[in-house]
Amino acid sequence: MRMSDEFTLKISGTPKPEGESVYLGNAAMAGEHPSSASAPVYLGKTPEGAEPVAEPSPAVLASAAEMPEEEAPVAEPAAAEAVYSAAETEGGAPEGAPDKKKKEKTPLSKMEKKILWKDRFNRYKAWLYLLPALVILAVFTVWPIINTLRIAFLENYSGLASIGGETFAVGFRNFENVVHFPSFLTCLGNTMLLTVITVPISTMLALLIAVGLNSIKFLRRIFQTIFFLPYVTNAIAIGMVFMAMFNMIMVSPTVPPHSYGLINTIIRAFGGKEINWVNAGSSYWANMAVLIIYIVWNALPFKILVLLGGLQSVNKQYYEAARVDGASRFRIFWRITVPLLSPMIAYVVITGFIGGFKEYTSIVGIFGETMGPAGADGRLNTMVGLIYDSLEDDFMGMASAASLILFLIIFAVTMVNLYVSKKKVHY
Template identity: 70%
Template sequence: MVESKHQWKAWLYLAPAIVLLLVFTVWPIINTVRMAFLEDYSIAAASGGEASFSLGVGNFVKVAQYQDFLVCLKNTVLLCLITVPISTLLALLVAVALNSIKPLRKLLQTIFFLPYVTNSIAIGMVFAAMFNIVGSLGTRRPLIQTVGIVNNVIEFFGGSYVNWINNGSSYWPNMFVLIIYIVWNALPFKILILLGGLQSVNKQYYEAAKVDSTPRWRVLWRITVPLLSPMIAYVVITGFIGGFKEYTSIVGIFGESLGPAHAPGRLNTMVGFIYDALAQHHQGRASAAALILFAIILLVTLINLQVSKKRVHY
C-alpha cells in the first residue's frame, strides 16, 4: 500500500493533539476509575510511594450512604427533568417566532444570544438581586423592604412578596429561581441550533401547508417539529448532559454556601458534591461520585437515543 509508507507522517502530525489528550483526558479518566476502586486512597500516601491500597467498592458504598449525596442527586435530577423540557419548548417557540419575522430579526437574535456570551456568575448575581427581598430603605415596613424587582412587581399588582432566596426561604422558591435562571441560560444555544435547523427546512413544505389551509399550530406540530426532530433530539440530549453537570448557576445565585443562609448546601448538585469531596482530599469518594454521575448521564443518553430512534424522522 502506498499509504503505509507515509503513515509515520500522519502519526507525527497527530502527535501534538494525541499527547495532550493522553495527558489531560485519557489518563485522568483511567485514573478516576482506578481511584474510585481503591480503598482509603490518599494522594499523600500514594506519592510517598510506600502505600499499597486494596481494591474494593468501599468508595461507592460510602458515597451512597452520604445524606449530602442523596440531596445532590435529587437536586440534579429535579433540575434536569424540569428545565430541559421547558427550555427546549421555549427555544422551539422562540426559534419559530424568530424565523417567521423579518424586521428586527437580527437584533432579537443578538439579544437572545447574549446570555451565552455573558459570565454565568455575573448573571447569577443579577438574578439574586432581582429576586432579593431585603433592603434598608424601610419606612413603610420597618423590618423588611422589598427591593428585588420581582417582588416589586408582585406587590405592584397587589400580591404579597415572596421570600425567594434569602435567609429563611423555603426549598421550592429557591428551586423556582434556579429553574428560571437555568432555563434562561440554556435558551441561546438551543435557539441557535433550532433556528439553524428551521432555516434549512425547505420553504415549500410551508407553502404546501398553506395551500391546504393548515392552521398554524398544526403546521408547528405536524410539519415543523417532525422536520426539526434531529435538532430537537440533539438539544435534548446535550441539554440533559449539561443539566447533570449543573453547578455554576447555584454558585451564581446562592454563592459558595450553595443554599440560603439558614440552610447551606441545600441546593448542592452532583458536580458540587464532587468538588467538595476533592476539596476535602477525598479523591476516592470524588472519583466514585464522578463515575456514578457518568453512569447516570450515559443511561439517560441511551434512553434519549432509544426514544429518538422512534420519534426522529430520517
C-alpha cells in the same frame, strides 16, 4: 528520527519497521504516488533540485534523518526521481525479477540510503505533528480515565499517600460511601429535578421563539442577536445579577425587609405579597424557582440557535402545501414543523440533559459556594458539587466513585434519549 520512532512504537504498538529491503520495495511502489510521479517534470525544469544528491556525506545523511521540515523538500525531487527511474526499469525490462534480487544483495549506495531515511521520515512525520497533542491528551485525558476508574475501587485513597508508596484495599467501599453520604440524595434529587424541569421548559420556549423568528422578516436580525446574548455571558456574573434582582435586604427573616428588591416590587405592584426568594429563611421551592428561571434564561440561546438553523433548512414546499390545504397555524406547527425539526429537537434535548446533570456554576453564581441560602448550606448542591466537595476534602476515592456514578447516569439518560428519538424522530 530515533525519538519519533520510539514514540510511535510506544503509542501505537506497531511492530518495529521491517528490513530495509522491504522499504526499497515500498519506495518503488511509491512511484505511483502522484506527488513523486510528477516530480521529474519539475527536475527537468530546474536542475538545482538534484544538487544535494551530488555530494552525500555522512553528515548530510545524519541531518537528513532528523531533517526539519524546511530542508525536506530539497531532497524530495531527487528521491522521487530515483524512485521513478527504478520503477521504470523494473516495469520496462522483462528480466526485472532477477535484477531486483541482484540489487538487494549489493550494498546500498549512499543515495539509496538517503532515500530510505527520507521515506522513513515521511512515514513517521505525522507522529511528530501529533506529538504535542498526544502527550497532553495522554497525561490529561487518557490517564485520568484509567486512573479515575482505578481509584474509584481503592478504599480510602489519597493522592499524597499513594506517592509515598502506600497501597490501598480494593473494593466497592467508595461507592457505598457515596450512596450513604448524607447529602448524596439531596444532590441527586436537586440535579434530577432541575434537569427534568428546565429541559422541557427551555426546549418549548426555544422552539416557540425559533418558529416566531423564522416567520418574521422585519427586525429579525436584531431579535436574533438579542436572543443569543445570554450565551456570551459569564454564568457567575449573571447569577449575581439574578441574585440582586430576587434579593430582599433585611436584617432577619422575621423582621420586614428594608428593601423589597426588584422582583418583589413587581409582585407587589400587581397586588401580590412579597416572597422570600433567596434570603435566609427562604423556602426550598422559592430557591428552586429562581434557579429554574436562571437556568432556562441561560439555556435558551443555544437551543434557539440550533432550532432556527434547523427551521431554515426545512423545505418550504411543505408549508405551502399545508397553507393551500387551509391547515391552521397550530396544526402546521404540530404536524409539520415539529416532525421535520425532530432531529434538532432531539439534539437540544440530549445536550440539555447532559448539561443539566452537570449543573453547578449557575447555582454558585446565585447562592455562592455554600450552595444554599444563608442558614441552609448545601441544600441546593448538585452531583458536580458533590464531586468537588469530596475532592476538596481529599476524599479522592469518593470523588472518583461519584464521578463514575454521574457518568453512568448521563450515559444511561443519553441512551434512553437516543432510543426514544430513534422511535420518534422523523429523519
